[in-house]
Amino acid sequence: MKYRLEYIEKQGRFYHRINAGNAFGHSLHRALDVFHNAGGAANVSAEELAASLDSVWVGGVGKGFAAAEQEAAFREEGMRILTEYHAARVTQTAPVTPVEGEEEVILPPPPHLLFTEKTLRIDLTPDVALSGRVDRVDEHHDGALEIVDYKSGRETVEEEDVSRSLALNIYQTLLKAKMPDRRVFATLVALRTGAQASHEQTEDARTELLAECTETGETLRNKDWEGVLPVLNEHCPYCDFLPHCTRWWKKNKIHDS
Numbered sequence: 001m002k003y004r005l006e007y008i009e010k011q012g013r014f015y016h017r018i019n020a021g022n023a024f025g026h027s028l029h030r031a032l033d034v035f036h037n038a039g040g041a042a043n044v045s046a047e048e049l050a051a052s053l054d055s056v057w058v059g060g061v062g063k064g065f066a067a068a069e070q071e072a073a074f075r076e077e078g079m080r081i082l083t084e085y086h087a088a089r090v091t092q093t094a095p096v097t098p099v100e101g102e103e104e105v106i107l108p109p110p111p112h113l114l115f116t117e118k119t120l121r122i123d124l125t126p127d128v129a130l131s132g133r134v135d136r137v138d139e140h141h142d143g144a145l146e147i148v149d150y151k152s153g154r155e156t157v158e159e160e161d162v163s164r165s166l167a168l169n170i171y172q173t174l175l176k177a178k179m180p181d182r183r184v185f186a187t188l189v190a191l192r193t194g195a196q197a198s199h200e201q202t203e204d205a206r207t208e209l210l211a212e213c214t215e216t217g218e219t220l221r222n223k224d225w226e227g228v229l230p231v232l233n234e235h236c237p238y239c240d241f242l243p244h245c246t247r248w249w250k251k252n253k254i255h256d257s
């Protein structure tokens, strides 16, 4: 039903509402996009990165945030996250000082930014395309491509979270289709703590996903959308279309709502 309302009837513009969580996440994504495109920690200080949050801030009271105090708390948390993110980038790229008497540690050069906030798209059939928007892609010194995805709400992340993420699997499939001679893997970054985990999709998993997406695409194209009706389920309380479906249930005397 959500698909019907979003993509067939195109009603999203009447129902989508920004909330504090997604306004906050969007703001952090924008700040990190600007930071990495400006050259990262080599060119932007921690203070400049934290202060940049103001210029990219999304929302306001009544636009995602319930009150000025709530917005200020989110902004403060955002500045803390960005300051610590910057410190971690400095540590990752700092040269290792040799310790007398110990063998010198030679670290590989840090990866360089390939692109940020880019939509990748491939045709699965003449009528079905698969697309996804990646937060960032880094290129490592050995040619490997790392898809980096930021999560502003979570504090921990495990490799299994990456291997099970439909979005990250789709991004890897798309990038591998675009650059088949490169090793591709994905990393999820929990911005609140800096925790991160990576996983590389296997060839079998990629083949399976492509078949599944093609089948799903064909199902969506050939569905009898008139026959798809709202059914109360566990996702309804968090769905922007709830007012629409509640009206339908009332009109049709379903759920006594």
Ligand code: SF4
Binding pocket: 001, 002, 005, 229, 230, 231, 232, 233, 235, 236, 239, 240, 241, 242, 245
């Ligand atoms: S409110 Fe429930 S039934 Fe309606 S679109 Fe959302 S999830 Fe589907």
